[in-house]
Amino acid sequence: MATRKVRYKKLSVKTLLSVLREDQIDPTEYESLTNEAQIATGVEQAEENEYHLQAVLQSAGVAADKEIPVPPPQESTLNYDELYSRRFSKTSTYIRFSQTVEECIGCMYDMTEDDEAFLKSYNQKRAASAQLSEDDFEKIMDVFEDTSYIKAPFASIDQTIVPYQDMLQGLQDLDNAKVMPHAKDIYEYWKSRRQALNNQPLHPTLKFEKHQDSDEADPYVCFRRREVRQTRKTRARDVQSAEKLKRLRKELEEGRQLVLAAHQRELLKAEMLKADRAIFELRAQLKEHKIRLGIKTDDEDLINQKVSSPLFIFCHTQFDTDTSQPQKRKAPEAPAVQRPPPPTQLRIAARSDGRPTEADLSLLADRLAEKENELRADIEKKVQSHNEWNRNHLDLTRGPLSPVHEPRQDVSFRPAKTQYLMTPPTSASGASLEEPTPMELDKPQNPQPVFKFRGVARDEESRENPPAYRRRIGRLNRLWIDRRGMASPPREVSAEVLDRWKYDQSSDDEDDPPLYEVDPFDTNALRFRASIPLPLWMTNRAAVPNARAPLPPPQQPPQPQQPQQPVSQPQPQPQLPPPAQAAAAAAAG
Amino acid sequence: MGPNGEAEVGSDGPRQKGRATPDTITIGCIAQVTKDGQPRRAEILSIKETKSGRQFYCNFDNFNKRLDEWVPVSRIDFDQDVEWPNPDKDKQKDAKSKKSTTVSKKSQPSKKAQKKVGKREQSVASEGQTPHPWTEFVESQNKVDGEDKANASLEVGGTPGLGPDEMELDEDETPASAAKKEHTQSFSREQEIEKLRTSGSMTQNPAEISRIRNISKVEFGRYVLFPWYFSPYPEVFSQEDCIYICEFCLSYYGDLKSFTRHRMKCTLQHPPGNEIYRDDFVSFYEIDGRRQRTWCRNLCLLSKMFLDHKTLYYDVDPFLFYVMTTRDDRGSHLIGYFSKEKESADGYNVACILTLPQYQRKGYGRLLIQFSYELSKIEGKLSSPEKPLSDLGLLSYRQYWSELILDLLLGYSEREEKCTIETIATRLAMTTQDVEHTLQALKMQVYHKGEHKIVIPEKLMHQREKSRAKQKRVIDPDRIQWKPPVFTAASRTWGW
Numbered sequence A: 001m002a003t004r005k006v007r008y009k010k011l012s013v014k015t016l017l018s019v020l021r022e023d024q025i026d027p028t029e030y031e032s033l034t035n036e037a038q039i040a041t042g043v044e045q046a047e048e049n050e051y052h053l054q055a056v057l058q059s060a061g062v063a064a065d066k067e068i069p070v071p072p073p074q075e076s077t078l079n080y081d082e083l084y085s086r087r088f089s090k091t092s093t094y095i096r097f098s099q100t101v102e103e104c105i106g107c108m109y110d111m112t113e114d115d116e117a118f119l120k121s122y123n124q125k126r127a128a129s130a131q132l133s134e135d136d137f138e139k140i141m142d143v144f145e146d147t148s149y150i151k152a153p154f155a156s157i158d159q160t161i162v163p164y165q166d167m168l169q170g171l172q173d174l175d176n177a178k179v180m181p182h183a184k185d186i187y188e189y190w191k192s193r194r195q196a197l198n199n200q201p202l203h204p205t206l207k208f209e210k211h212q213d214s215d216e217a218d219p220y221v222c223f224r225r226r227e228v229r230q231t232r233k234t235r236a237r238d239v240q241s242a243e244k245l246k247r248l249r250k251e252l253e254e255g256r257q258l259v260l261a262a263h264q265r266e267l268l269k270a271e272m273l274k275a276d277r278a279i280f281e282l283r284a285q286l287k288e289h290k291i292r293l294g295i296k297t298d299d300e301d302l303i304n305q306k307v308s309s310p311l312f313i314f315c316h317t318q319f320d321t322d323t324s325q326p327q328k329r330k331a332p333e334a335p336a337v338q339r340p341p342p343p344t345q346l347r348i349a350a351r352s353d354g355r356p357t358e359a360d361l362s363l364l365a366d367r368l369a370e371k372e373n374e375l376r377a378d379i380e381k382k383v384q385s386h387n388e389w390n391r392n393h394l395d396l397t398r399g400p401l402s403p404v405h406e407p408r409q410d411v412s413f414r415p416a417k418t419q420y421l422m423t424p425p426t427s428a429s430g431a432s433l434e435e436p437t438p439m440e441l442d443k444p445q446n447p448q449p450v451f452k453f454r455g456v457a458r459d460e461e462s463r464e465n466p467p468a469y470r471r472r473i474g475r476l477n478r479l480w481i482d483r484r485g486m487a488s489p490p491r492e493v494s495a496e497v498l499d500r501w502k503y504d505q506s507s508d509d510e511d512d513p514p515l516y517e518v519d520p521f522d523t524n525a526l527r528f529r530a531s532i533p534l535p536l537w538m539t540n541r542a543a544v545p546n547a548r549a550p551l552p553p554p555q556q557p558p559q560p561q562q563p564q565q566p567v568s569q570p571q572p573q574p575q576l577p578p579p580a581q582a583a584a585a586a587a588a589g
Numbered sequence B: 001m002g003p004n005g006e007a008e009v010g011s012d013g014p015r016q017k018g019r020a021t022p023d024t025i026t027i028g029c030i031a032q033v034t035k036d037g038q039p040r041r042a043e044i045l046s047i048k049e050t051k052s053g054r055q056f057y058c059n060f061d062n063f064n065k066r067l068d069e070w071v072p073v074s075r076i077d078f079d080q081d082v083e084w085p086n087p088d089k090d091k092q093k094d095a096k097s098k099k100s101t102t103v104s105k106k107s108q109p110s111k112k113a114q115k116k117v118g119k120r121e122q123s124v125a126s127e128g129q130t131p132h133p134w135t136e137f138v139e140s141q142n143k144v145d146g147e148d149k150a151n152a153s154l155e156v157g158g159t160p161g162l163g164p165d166e167m168e169l170d171e172d173e174t175p176a177s178a179a180k181k182e183h184t185q186s187f188s189r190e191q192e193i194e195k196l197r198t199s200g201s202m203t204q205n206p207a208e209i210s211r212i213r214n215i216s217k218v219e220f221g222r223y224v225l226f227p228w229y230f231s232p233y234p235e236v237f238s239q240e241d242c243i244y245i246c247e248f249c250l251s252y253y254g255d256l257k258s259f260t261r262h263r264m265k266c267t268l269q270h271p272p273g274n275e276i277y278r279d280d281f282v283s284f285y286e287i288d289g290r291r292q293r294t295w296c297r298n299l300c301l302l303s304k305m306f307l308d309h310k311t312l313y314y315d316v317d318p319f320l321f322y323v324m325t326t327r328d329d330r331g332s333h334l335i336g337y338f339s340k341e342k343e344s345a346d347g348y349n350v351a352c353i354l355t356l357p358q359y360q361r362k363g364y365g366r367l368l369i370q371f372s373y374e375l376s377k378i379e380g381k382l383s384s385p386e387k388p389l390s391d392l393g394l395l396s397y398r399q400y401w402s403e404l405i406l407d408l409l410l411g412y413s414e415r416e417e418k419c420t421i422e423t424i425a426t427r428l429a430m431t432t433q434d435v436e437h438t439l440q441a442l443k444m445q446v447y448h449k450g451e452h453k454i455v456i457p458e459k460l461m462h463q464r465e466k467s468r469a470k471q472k473r474v475i476d477p478d479r480i481q482w483k484p485p486v487f488t489a490a491s492r493t494w495g496w
């Protein structure tokens, strides 16, 4: 790219390129125009010139016939089947696995050839039953190495050899009977091995950073921590983690409170059941006394709901645990209603059962009504506050959330009493000519429907809603005059058509008088005109000419602003030039 | 190829020339050395004594480091002048090449003085004790096998020709040149570390890379691998003839008994993560570097042996590893992988990518590349691999890009539609830059009759026919079960 000749057009990644085969293009030209620039390979600069790499790159083909020579691998002579004897069972699904290497290895110490020689001679002196197995040997050695790593991490520097006493704790975890008889002897062997190796770990280990100066230059030191990267993020991460922990704690506490509250509730219920039982028993006694004493009064006061009440409560208790809110809310209510001594009527069990239900129902109905009233009041209030909030604002979106036509919402709109206003039409039209175009361009360019219907509709509409104006201060202290209920041209008129009309008007004013003789809002006239098949250029113009007649029709109020504003809904008009503002202000009264 | 980016060894200005003998030639000298039967300029990076004689570790002019090897005296042409290390101009260079040697001294303060020299030389000496199957000196190197290990430290101490490289250099230095060296060295390193830290990069400036292979042979599953580059396995491993790596958990052992014991206990049979793709041929696993730190570190150590520009400077936490395996009745065997930053500021979809040598040239690299782009498509991103690419990486990517772009363009050409570079990029989840570079590399972008056009050369179409016939496998995007993982600050800290 870099060496392209200057006269070439720049090639961007978005440039459309023809894709041709070699035979579709003149070979000489193709050859001469091929880019000969050196191409970045992405290989280390020093290696780009490598003999074998260049040999392959020169061929520049898809299939490299030449290859880069590498030391070839060989088949192993070790017994693979013996070393890798474990069978691998295939799974039908993709394997998911998260154990680490350490978890898969078991005992981390692997005995060496030296260890093997030692163990053989060690076991030779012992009876078969007292011999130490390789597995146990490794376990003991692992404890020694592990303990040493923990207790003397700098053993290789300070030459500390962890004493046998300190190893005992680790050995406790092993199979005591098998291991302990050998532990001391193996410790002595371990110690000798460590000393021979300069007190380094018996297994060769990688060199990690020791934060010494020599670390940097040592090619064997590897896998350093990326300190800077981590500390940079630590604070933010700590905060995040602390937040998580806090939230977790809060949630747990909430759960705990919930359990406590449920426990409390159940205790109260049990108490209530006890109380009910006491009442029942007292009543039973009373009844007995009554019978014994031959008192034959109404038994209403004995009946109560003692049959139903505990049951009722019981039912609700059950509901409480597993059903939704409506029942829950009822539960405490019902017993409360039943508690007060009801009217006494012993005989009719059905009645006594029904009565509290009735009372309950009626109360519920009351409550519902009350609720509804509350809701209504609330809605009313909200509507009002919304209106308040919306004052001086008009929602002109296609589907306004709040209806704009409600009379009380539009207190600021006043009907225009045209007859008292002496608006000079000339200045008004002068102002109107100033600003038309930008608004017109925004208009949707719908296909034009037949104009007669529109004319009629507008006629009726204008009668229902007399024109009204509102003056308000908008953003940046701009004065706005909102209009509504105006008979204005249809929205659908395209800017193009309007433009055309503008010129027609100026030139054809006198030449084309018939247009102005017609009252544009005369339904009959419109209907008549609609029924006449017009030439295309006329239809295109549609109702526009009428609506834009420079002389306002009788029932139309003076329009201080440009008459071509196709608004049937109030629409704000920015009043930027001072003279226009004054005129508008005057119009608004 | 020195560390300064020059194209040839020792091209940093004129050097003193003169005859040398096997005894006087030193580290840093450039001589004519036979490679593949041809004389070639080579820089001597190290010298060791073996039973069969002195051996020289050579880096050849314009040959990749993976072709560096130990050569005997007979392959060096002493009838021609050698270029001596330039004492002034080579200061910086020497400082760097000496780094690995001087460092090993500093970093082992606990070791006894006499061990230091022996240790360093041994780490060098071990390389080449095991023959590379393709060198012409299998036999000579075989002879020293076994005994050499025991002899190495003894011989090193007693051989006069060995001392100079390190000792003399230290004495030579005037305070001024030492200061200068120190300055340039620390400055570039600081810059580089800053770059590493801020970019989250996994690649590294060659200045930081130890230039001499430290592991000579690796037992890995059914294969024996011969490493190409330095990898920071435990330092003692450089004394081993062979190291053993468990092909499932990738744990490393210098001792066969330990390895055998490990194999008896290790239960892992596939990469320790979630399988996100499976077809009849391969599977892909997604491994989180943070969750599977040990495994991912092991993977990086393994891959470093075959990736020159990979750095293990920083830990694996900010990366995800997408590991491709092949199944049999023993498990899911590692074929290759690519790593990807959890959040790449530069829009990279691959940090490092590797097909293990035993699976190379079988089309697996292409599957890895395709998979990386399929993930980018799911993420709705236009992506590119992190640079620099290795030579093999460049070729694999170029081939992948070429074939996909060509297939797309053939469609446009047949329908006689026009296309933009942007539409190609979007369809393939490639960056527009990569698309442009590919078009240019294939000489497809032309300017013809006042218009930019794309021309598909006949040759490419024939080649594509051929390669399409050869190509067996592709990734089926419908089989990918994967959603782009989201890492919040908390999930990085707590694993929530």
Ligand SMILES: [Zn+2]
Residues within 6 Å of the ligand: B246, B247, B248, B249, B250, B251, B262, B263, B266, B267, B268
């Ligand atoms: Zn393993």
